[in-house]
Amino acid sequence: MTSAGRVTLLGYVLGWRLVRLLPERVAAWCFARAADLAHRRGGRGTARLRANLARVVPPGTDLDALTRSALRSYARYWMEVFRLQDMPTRRLIGAMRVLDEDRLRRAHATGRGVILALPHMGNWEQAGAWLVATGIPFTTVAERLRPEELFERFVRFRTALGMEVIPLTGGTQPPSDLLAERLRAGGALCLLADRDLSSAGVAVTFFGATATMPPGPAALALRTGAVLLPVTLWFDDDGWSARIHPEVEHTDIPAMTQRLADEFASGIAAHPSDWHMLQRIWPDRS
Numbered sequence: 001m002t003s004a005g006r007v008t009l010l011g012y013v014l015g016w017r018l019v020r021l022l023p024e025r026v027a028a029w030c031f032a033r034a035a036d037l038a039h040r041r042g043g044r045g046t047a048r049l050r051a052n053l054a055r056v057v058p059p060g061t062d063l064d065a066l067t068r069s070a071l072r073s074y075a076r077y078w079m080e081v082f083r084l085q086d087m088p089t090r091r092l093i094g095a096m097r098v099l100d101e102d103r104l105r106r107a108h109a110t111g112r113g114v115i116l117a118l119p120h121m122g123n124w125e126q127a128g129a130w131l132v133a134t135g136i137p138f139t140t141v142a143e144r145l146r147p148e149e150l151f152e153r154f155v156r157f158r159t160a161l162g163m164e165v166i167p168l169t170g171g172t173q174p175p176s177d178l179l180a181e182r183l184r185a186g187g188a189l190c191l192l193a194d195r196d197l198s199s200a201g202v203a204v205t206f207f208g209a210t211a212t213m214p215p216g217p218a219a220l221a222l223r224t225g226a227v228l229l230p231v232t233l234w235f236d237d238d239g240w241s242a243r244i245h246p247e248v249e250h251t252d253i254p255a256m257t258q259r260l261a262d263e264f265a266s267g268i269a270a271h272p273s274d275w276h277m278l279q280r281i282w283p284d285r286s
Contacts, residue, residue, distance in 0.1 A: 012150055016157075019082040027079050035075035039068045045278040046071065052277045055207045056268050069273040073235060077123050077276060084125060085160060089133050095239030096130045103229060103244040108136055113183030113226035117217040119194035119264045120276045122233030125158070127242055128190055132162035138188035139164040141175050143197060163190075168197070176220065183224040193217050194264050195279060202254055204261040207269075211261070211282050218256035221248070230260050232267025234274040243267060 019027050038046055050067040057066065080087075098104070107114045116131075116138070118124055131138055142155060142165050155165045164182075166175045179189055193214055196202075201212030221228040230245040245263040248256050268275045 012153065015078070015082045016153075019079060020086055024083070027083065028076070031075040031079040032072050035071040036068065039071050048280060049074075049278045052281055053272055053275070055209065055282065056265070056272050056275070066273060070275070073122075073274045074276045074278075076235060077125075080123050081125050081157075084129060085157070087126075087129075092126070092130055092133055095236075096127075097236065097239065097241045098130075099241070099243040101244060103247065104136075107227040107229060107247065108188060110227065111186040113186055113224055114188045115183070115217050115221055115226050115228045116188065116190045116231050117193040117228060117260050118190065118231045118233065119268060120192060121267065121271065122235055122242070122274050123240055124190070124192065124233060125161070126240055127231075127233055128158070128163055129161045130240075131188070131190070136188050137162055137164070138190050139166060139179060139182045140190045141166050141168050141179070143168050176216065179216075179220055180224050183220060183226040189220070189226075191217050193260055195277070195281060202257040204254075204258045206261045206281070207265055209282050209284065213257050213261055215253050215257060217260065218248070218253045221256065222250055222253065225250075228256065228260075230263035232264065232271070234267070234271035 022030070046067065049070055050063055053066055053070060054063055057063075104114070104116075114136075118127075128138065128140065140158070140163055142151070142158070151167075155167075158165045166178050168175060182189060191214075193216070196212040196214050198214065200215060202215045202218075203210055204213050205211075206213075217228055220226060228248040228250075230248065231242055232245070233240065233242045235241075245267075248259045250256070
């Protein structure tokens with residue numbers, strides 16, 4: 001393990017141990033101050049976040065204020081992740097508001113399998129824990145992090161919450177085959193789908209410009225007959241919210257992926273500060 005890897009791992013280990021010991025209000029204050037410091041210092045991630053947000057809000061929006069708010073939202077995500085295993089189930093369920101939840105329940109009841117496709121919004125880890133706690137266990141795919149021990153810790157964390165985690169790379173068989181098996185058995189998948197991590201992304205129009213998004217959700221839906229549901233997430237002051245968007249019609253991969261992009265865009269436009277995208281989405285220079 002490199003020295004940088006050891007520092008990264010130590011930071012996460014301390015987060016999981018120390019943040020869980022702090023009173024929640026103290027932890028929230030500390031993470032908000034850290035977000036404000038990151039905003040003042042700038043840096044590559046902050047600059048990319050600001051550039052991404054500039055694409056999704058109307059001209060004249062105060063981008064400094066929005067970027068600061070988005071960094072605070074991202075900090076809240078991490079603070080909650082570190083504390084999630086200690087969260088009482090009654091709060092996990094009681095503080096979650098899901099709009100059009102009936103779409104999810106009806107889809108799951110069909111036994112066809114359900115694919116929930118999400119952007120990097122709100123707290124997707126908490127939403128996954130809520131899903132398990134309300135009777136829908138699911139499988140997800142995890143990007144293999146470095147160092148390897150950090151990846152393994154995240155797998156253990158998600159497994160402890162009731163999720164099945166399949167590595168994106170380095171597994172015993174292609175993840176798409178395992179995911180298809182889960183769907184054919186009537187299971188559920190949760191897949192983050194607003195950033196392409198391969199060279200096989202599907203070109204979509206996203207906030208008026210060309211971006212690429214992963215073909216996996218649409219391809220799996222067509223391959224297995226599963227229901228494909230876009231989901232968007234955001235933070236409330238005292239909890240979390242999600243919207244289950246209408247089912248994506250089975251047509252072809254480009255059209256279905258474009259539909260996901262459109263639904264993601266509607267959710268992001270409504271709650272831009274809760275879109276945690278610090279990586280490049282659009283291939284042009286801006």
